[in-house]
Amino acid sequence: AQSVTQLDSQVPVFEEAPVELRCNYSSSVSVYLFWYVQYPNQGLQLLLKYLSGSTLVKGINGFEAEFNKSQTSFHLRKPSVHISDTAEYFCAVSRPGGSYIPTFGRGTSLIVHP
């Protein structure tokens, strides 16, 4: 079975600074990887996903993530954050042809300070 580890439970950052949210997964086979965002008092929505091909994936709101197979990582980055990026971010993994239901990490709370 696959699993996901989000290494930071909380990441504080100042507005306009860059940010990286870390995600590592464990699986012995090919995986699909996702980042979801949850704004306060809302459901989750998809930021971006990696299925195959280019290891650099661009998503909504200026976010991007890089798939690194050798390090089993899928870190999320943004070069310059805004106050409105304050939210909970979840990394998720699923497997083609196997356990298709995504397994979610515990979440990272991004707090952007003015």
Added chain:
Amino acid sequence: NAGVTQTPKFQVLKTGQSMTLQCAQDMNHNSMYWYRQDPGMGLRLIYYSASEGTTDKGEVPNGYNVSRLNKREFSLRLESAAPSQTSVYFCASSEGQGGFEELFFGEGSRLTVL
């Protein structure tokens, strides 16, 4: 375009009471899911339905039952609520079972069991 609609949004129960959380999607999706979200635990899968007429247990099914009433609706029932079931419950849907599909989430149902 409603997407995934959950009712009720808030509920307070006493220990031992029963209730049903309703979920409906208007995207003609085949698969539907119920997750619970607890602080520091991320999202944990309670039950899922791969297609109309089928339901399966997820990671934390104890104390819950589900019904896939038709393709649109997937309800979650607590027969005898316990304080440990205090949580935020999310319903989600996806087009299929390939593992690469995006999950669409409702806005959540906040349940408190006293």
